[in-house]
Amino acid sequence: MCGIIGCTGRGEATLETLVDGLRKLDYRGYDSAGVALSGATGVDVVKKAGKLDALVEALSGERERLDGTVGIGHTRWSTHGAPTDANAHPHTDADGRVAVVHNGIIENYQSLRDELADAGYSFVSETDTEVVPHLVARALDGGAEPEAAVREAVSQLEGSYALGVVVAGVDAVFAARRDSPLVLGLGDGANYVASDVPAFREHTDHVVYLEDGEFARVEADSWVVTDADGDPVDHEVHVVEWDPEDTGKSGYEHFMLKEIHEQPRALRQGLQGRVDEMRGEVTLEEFPSLSPSRVHLLACGTSYHAAVYGAHVLHSRGVPAQAFYAHEYASATPPTDDALVVGVSQSGETADTLSAVRAARRRGAETVALTNTVESTMARECDHRLYIRSGPEIGVAATKTFASQLVALNLLALDVAPGGDDREAIAALRDLPGDVQTVLDSSRAAEVAREYADADAYFFIGRGPHYPVALEGALKLKEISYEHAEGFAAGELKHGPLALVTERTPVFATVTGEDQSARKTIGNVKEVEARDAPVVAVTDGRTEVERYADHVLEIPETHPHVAPLLANVQFQLVSYYVANDLGRPIDKPRHLAKSVTVE
Numbered sequence: 001m002c003g004i005i006g007c008t009g010r011g012e013a014t015l016e017t018l019v020d021g022l023r024k025l026d027y028r029g030y031d032s033a034g035v036a037l038s039g040a041t042g043v044d045v046v047k048k049a050g051k052l053d054a055l056v057e058a059l060s061g062e063r064e065r066l067d068g069t070v071g072i073g074h075t076r077w078s079t080h081g082a083p084t085d086a087n088a089h090p091h092t093d094a095d096g097r098v099a100v101v102h103n104g105i106i107e108n109y110q111s112l113r114d115e116l117a118d119a120g121y122s123f124v125s126e127t128d129t130e131v132v133p134h135l136v137a138r139a140l141d142g143g144a145e146p147e148a149a150v151r152e153a154v155s156q157l158e159g160s161y162a163l164g165v166v167v168a169g170v171d172a173v174f175a176a177r178r179d180s181p182l183v184l185g186l187g188d189g190a191n192y193v194a195s196d197v198p199a200f201r202e203h204t205d206h207v208v209y210l211e212d213g214e215f216a217r218v219e220a221d222s223w224v225v226t227d228a229d230g231d232p233v234d235h236e237v238h239v240v241e242w243d244p245e246d247t248g249k250s251g252y253e254h255f256m257l258k259e260i261h262e263q264p265r266a267l268r269q270g271l272q273g274r275v276d277e278m279r280g281e282v283t284l285e286e287f288p289s290l291s292p293s294r295v296h297l298l299a300c301g302t303s304y305h306a307a308v309y310g311a312h313v314l315h316s317r318g319v320p321a322q323a324f325y326a327h328e329y330a331s332a333t334p335p336t337d338d339a340l341v342v343g344v345s346q347s348g349e350t351a352d353t354l355s356a357v358r359a360a361r362r363r364g365a366e367t368v369a370l371t372n373t374v375e376s377t378m379a380r381e382c383d384h385r386l387y388i389r390s391g392p393e394i395g396v397a398a399t400k401t402f403a404s405q406l407v408a409l410n411l412l413a414l415d416v417a418p419g420g421d422d423r424e425a426i427a428a429l430r431d432l433p434g435d436v437q438t439v440l441d442s443s444r445a446a447e448v449a450r451e452y453a454d455a456d457a458y459f460f461i462g463r464g465p466h467y468p469v470a471l472e473g474a475l476k477l478k479e480i481s482y483e484h485a486e487g488f489a490a491g492e493l494k495h496g497p498l499a500l501v502t503e504r505t506p507v508f509a510t511v512t513g514e515d516q517s518a519r520k521t522i523g524n525v526k527e528v529e530a531r532d533a534p535v536v537a538v539t540d541g542r543t544e545v546e547r548y549a550d551h552v553l554e555i556p557e558t559h560p561h562v563a564p565l566l567a568n569v570q571f572q573l574v575s576y577y578v579a580n581d582l583g584r585p586i587d588k589p590r591h592l593a594k595s596v597t598v599e
């Protein structure tokens with residue numbers, strides 16, 4: 001995901017400060033990078049597609065020219081337009097008076113662009129961001145002072161943004177935010193702006209977090225934050241403890257909660273440019289056209305649940321598929337020559353999964369890395385890569401990466417299945433980010449969690465594509481709350497686990513639609529209700545499960561393959577709030593690590 005750094009007061013070290021800052025933002029993931037240095041007469045920009053090393057190389061011959069002492073830098077994770085030099089940030093106006101870096105999405109950019117183009121401003125990139133320098137330039141052309149011109153531009157933007165702006169001849173970085181984090185770093189004779197503290201942490205630990213709608217003018221020896229009307233806003237200066245993992249929660253108490261709330265955006269990124277609803281098609285640009293006769297999905301933990309879901313979706317689209325725990329794959333039937341073996345791993349570094357995928361490769365199977373991590377070992381070693389594009393996940397408990405894996409597996413299934421694409425599923429995927437937002441905005445999970453925070457155990461049930469989500473609901477809860485939780489296929493309860501069910505063991509059931517599978521799950525719900533267990537039903541309102549439930553957590557109606565993703569959000573929130581009520585260290589559960597690199 002994108003990163004921003006800006007600084008003023010660093011003198012000859014300006015360029016170095018920007019590049020170092022960008023390196024600190026490396027963990028966020030990006031596909032191009034650039035810097036702009038502003039001097040008395042103009043703004044100089046160097047930007048490059050690819051990794052930072054490409055930018056550093058491009059800068060090597062330019063150090064003489066880049067002598068400005070106010071600067072901004074950016075790492076870009078493409079949204080509007082491919083990762084090219086032209087689309088990389090900073091973006092400038094035609095005369096090189098203004099440079100802008102931006103995180104977020106400007107939703108009204110097309111109308112602004114049309115308006116500016118009609119007025120004679122010409123564009124050189126495909127990005128939404130490029131409207132901003134032109135808006136500033138138009139205001140300058142109209143006689144506005146630099147700060148007023150930047151404010152005027154910002155006031156015309158709709159959508160989300162964290163912006164860093166420099167204007168030639170002005171010894172200040174301007175910054176503005178809405179729905180995208182931005183923080184000021186307050187140093188000694190130098191000040192900073194960044195999307196996250198690590199970008200300038202080596203220079204200062206004094207920070208000010210900007211709030212939505214605020215605007216900042218940052219000079220070498222002073223800084224001022226104002227609201228949208230230009231009135232000064234008082235801000236507390238925070239002192240950051242030296243622990244980079246404690247930074248960047250954007251106001252959330254835990255990374256996990258932040259990452260749960262980032263899901264609409266993560267899913268949008270995962271879908272960007274990959275679904276064409278008009279043509280009813282999935283296009284995985286970086287992916288070859290494959291028609292496997294069978295698919296093996298190898299994974300561990302949460303990713304294994306994604307694999308079980310993926311196998312269900314592939315199977316229902318006519319592609320025989322099976323999920324395996326990667327660490328058990330050695331004893332499974334070896335893949336045949338025509339099998340496609342997919343390693344599902346958000347980190348791309350999980351030793352068990354790597355080892356299983358390597359074994360499959362040695363046996364001659366064609367392999368795919370379905371991962372969040374560009375350049376991870378799995379991504380490098382497999383024949384093909386399908387990136388889930390979730391953005392960095394810092395909380396140990398996987399949340400948004402699981403959701404993104406399920407989306408990527410849907411895309412894979414639509415892409416490789418015989419018989420073409422499914423317009424309804426594609427439309428449901430398109431609507432998914434908005435539907436997840438609806439769940440986040442309206443969920444009663446916190447209330448439900450509070451009621452059951454002292455339960456003896458928690459059970460999760462689901463059928464078909466809801467089954468892996470029941471498994472995941474239980475795993476999430478046990479990981480972060482340390483309470484006993486189990487997930488079951490709904491039909492399996494009566495074959496044994498029902499003996500555990502009491503009035504002190506709430507059963508969370510996910511059931512949507514009105515087909516036979518839903519009716520059968522409702523039958524299983526009645527079985528636990530008859531044994532006095534409290535029932536929490538996650539449903540789309542089309543079932544009659546509410547009649548047997550103590551609580552209902554609602555989700556919007558959608559395609560049967562997509563509904564489990566929405567149910568999962570309710571389960572994530574239940575887990576989070578149970579753990580929070582119990583005072584657990586949610587982001588760093590005991591004994592667990594983010595990336596498990598031993599077998």
Ligand code: F6R
Nearest residue numbers: 301302303345346347350397398
């Ligand atoms: C649970 C969790 C783990 C991982 C597992 C595999 O919240 O995150 O169960 O899913 O360790 O990790 P990856 O996906 O990196 O292979």
